[in-house]
Amino acid sequence: MKPIGLHTINNEAYLHHYRLADLAQTYQTPLYVMDEAQIRKAIQEFKIYFKSEAFDTTVVYASKAFFTKEFARLIAEEGLYMDAVSLGDLYVAQQAHFPFERLVFHGNNKSIEELDFAISHQVGYIVVDNLYELNHLAQLINRKQKKISILIRVNPGIDAHTHEYIQTAQFTSKFGESIFDEHQMKSLLEVCLASPWIELKGFHAHIGSQIHEPDAYVEEIKKMVEFQNHISRQYQLDLPILNLGGGFGIQYQQEEKNIAIPEMMRILIQALEVAIQTTHSAIRQVMIEPGRAIVGPAGITLYKASQIKTTFGQKNYLFIDGGMTDNIRPALYHAVYECDIANKMTQPKEILVDIVGKCCESGDIIRKDVMIPRIDENDIVIVYATGAYNYSMSSNYNHLLKPAVILVGEEIRVLSRRETLDDLCKLF
């Protein structure tokens, strides 16, 4: 999927009025480029279409998809909530002056230090993953005597048909506690009820990522509303908030079926209204946590090509100057990306290659079996839809430098500068 600002003039790719080959030259490659208009459009769609007369709605940006200090400012300015998953996330959010009351703190193994920071800076919500964590939180909060709002992460056991590494709500998942484990639920509720400082507001579930099937969400909604009603009645608790998590799929490949944000939101809202109204539920606020759907399609990565190497076995490899260090997803999930040559957009595609990186791993493949035009040294390769889980999962394997990230709107903003060789030595 190409960002909305991408177009071709005379065989050359442009993002809005910037020629991609020029951006590659100015900011060096590899380079992450984000289309601001695409990001703002996705945010607007969530804000407009995830709305109901029957309950309040909150869009929480899942920052794990892409997070820099500067980007947190854009999310704050758009009025979204944001999640955080570590002390590092909390710290960067703080440095960005992100309003802490709009932070939702996640994680399946939060340390005392992380909980302490979150409480001291008054995060909006802590999503408690398990009983062990809740006990730690209760001890801490009882000492600090500060009120904290929590949601408990539960696992509704829904198979959302995604890759097994990104399925999170099956019974063997490491995340949350099962809604079917009554004993564990009782223990969790007892800890909450015993502390005057813990305000249990409701439950959270996240059923996976890159989900294209609205049915999975409809099932999640039915199960979660029913479950939350049941707990609320059993323990005579007011539980006003339900958080459905994120996972809304995007189109990585043209033939991939995809459901647009407005349509997906319309289905969610309808299912929620039916479930909440017909069961006379006390749920008054519903949260969702999109990450990929906000930043994924907006991002592209630019690489410099060097050569096509043809092996003795007649396999062609196009070598590029990045790889699994800036995009781990093909190696991790067998993710498939589309690509083009920025300076040869209309040229015929005549050679079958694997586009591979420069890391010491045979699995360092950015795209397998793809047709490309004839290549000259320093041609610029574009890989599409890399806005989510690329920069945020990037590494320094083989001491490669992390690329710069630029946000292209009317003007260009550097969201993260390119690392330098000195950066590689800063910890030693």
Ligand SMILES: Cc1ncc(COP(=O)(O)O)c(C=O)c1O
């Ligand atoms: C709890 C939670 N919420 C939201 C998300 C965001 O998912 P996505 O980027 O697929 O929307 C994730 C992703 O792993 C998650 O674990």
